[in-house]
Amino acid sequence: MGKIEWAMWANEQALASGLILLTGGIVGVAGQFRGWQFAAYAIAAGVFVCLLEYPRSKRAKGTSVERTGQYCFTVCVKSFGPLTRNYYVRAFLHAAICVPGGFMLATVLGCVCLGIASIIYLAAAIRGEHWEPIVPRKDTVRPPPADIKNPPQNPPPRPPPETRRKRVEDLEGAAYDNPIPVKD
């Protein structure tokens, strides 16, 4: 299992946790459950985690697949520089965010899932991974290959005009051999 970038799985898990926190929070607030303040917090936390985790990182090896419309989020996340680039920061951030979710039933699942995502991010950070933004490729105009020649400057070498004139009395002798066989 040498080539796994754990951050990819951590990212999926964190995004799912964000959605679960959000759902649990909405249920808690809408149902006016006891401790609904934690649910309100979970809504905010869920939205934040989703926004942070939506843009996928560029893979160190292999092709990166973007999520639909992630470019705007990439720009936002990129602007925080080392805070979002470093996975240690993310691991501890998620661990901290998930704690208040544990105080209310509706958000406890989101809390545990986010905790697991935090652990996987920690593993990713220990292995030295970091977040790279995926920027759209600017298609540079490829220079034409070197063997495309410039148009010739001089006319091709031709025999003198006397030889070139068509000799109707000796058509056979006037013809010359083609180097490349021409067939129908």
Place this chain on the structure above:
Amino acid sequence: MANWIINNGLTAFILVVWMAINIFLFLWFYFFYDLGDEYIYTRHLLGSALAWARAPAAVLNFNCMLILLPVCRNLLSLIRGSFMCCGRTMRKQLDKNISFHKLVAYMIALMTAVHMIAHLINVEWYNNSRRGSYDELSTALSNLEDDNGDDDDDNATTYLNPIRTTDITPTYFVFTSIAGLTGVIITLALILIITSSMEVIRRSYFEVFWYTHHLFVVFFIGLVIHGTGYIVRKQWNMELHNVTFCRGRSSDWGRIPQCPVPQFKGGPAQTWWWVIGPMVLYIFERVLRFIRYTQAVTYRKIVLHPSKVLELQLIKNGFKMEVGQYVFLNCPQISQLEWHPFTMTSAPEEDFFAVHIRSAGDWTDKLIDIMQTLPEGAQGPNSCQKYFGMWHRMGVDGPFGTASEDVFDYEVSMLVGAGIGVTPFASILKSIWYKFKISNPNLRTRKVRTQDIYFYWICRETHAFEWFADLLQGLEKEMEERGMADFLTYKLYLTGWDQGHANHARIHSDKDTDVVTGLKQKTNYGRPAWDKEFEQVRKENPTSVVGTFLCGPAVLAKILGKKCAKYSDVDPRKTRFYFNKENF
């Protein structure tokens, strides 16, 4: 539209039936719990949230039963074999097993979400009732004591509200009850399974997907235990206690003759009825895979082809294969637990089976390395067994059949192999060659229905497939000798050509054989113009049923699927194209 019906009709029908069963189960159980008289008091505490929790539970039972079945590949092979009489269309459905598995998984995820939200509401309202936050009837119902004090049997309890004290939180209740704790654990397992099964993870790091997926064991064990807590409770002394009369008189319960104290009991766990069958089948499946693994496999020949292609010729006792089938290989020396699928490239007529393995990842690279470091003339790693013990062996599970088995069922077959996808067709073409060699009468008079085969080979460059070009050369010669040159029409397409190729081809354009492959059939450059190809097949076979087989990328599958639909005629007397796709 009619063409779509021919090609996808049975699949659509099966999906409609499956969805109809889901909807039926949902509605049936919803109304059972929402209208049943024995749940009137329960509903007073929980409202519709009771029904909203029980209905998805029923759908979950059904789908958890179904989800194990499409991944029992030995069982599916068995069914496929016995369906030989029942027509191609039925067997085609078995090719789509993984798609069905995913669909059922989505339904499980959706229903889990609904079930969980409804139960969140239930627990909260039960807890509030217990604390007396609601009306008098709710408090009275929640205060009902357990009258069967000395009986240890959980189901002999008579209370309604499973929350028995007024000072606990919903979280505490969930984590101390069987249903709650198992529910949280299995939902967590489900979430981990789903996040590691996303396409991005699956395609890049199969191991993470595969090992995390084994959490399904936790899921199923938890699922069976989940319902054993007798938490959903209904009233059972309805004849003695008339609800309509007594519901407003909760303070008189037990004191007036018309209203004895209402007695409740929980229902037994039912999930195991649904899932026990598939669980047993799946255990058989894994045991069978293990038994196959332990059977001895010997190496007949190991060939290292150019461009890092390894051919392994193996012999296993009692191994019988059909054309185009695949096996799973396991090499404990590389990894104890990894099994990788490879299509067999040998024909059933041979007394061994062979696979061609191309370097495509760390497992295949290591395998090629091991084989490269063997001394010349060694009888495979088995000869070193006395030094290395059990490590140098190969496990083989299979064979498993996919669409290519059906190629001889059609009158006319179009075979399209893109890149490495040409391998199942190697098996088919070799089989044809053997059939020619073995017996004199040509293929048309045998039981095999096939009249014509069109083979399209598309690849970027032929380096990795020189072994296949050799096979085609042999076939070409054979068919010319027997005067059956029009039985097999094949076309090669090199999509990775550049100016150098084109120049080279132009210079040698009047040679008889192709410069790249040495075959009589000239190589085409670029991708095939499918409209032209389908037109040609249709013209040459105006009344036949044509089976189109593809082993290649999904994009090509879409294109070919569309062309098959476009060029098929609803009229059964005219040409009809059926599309079959290999999937790995």
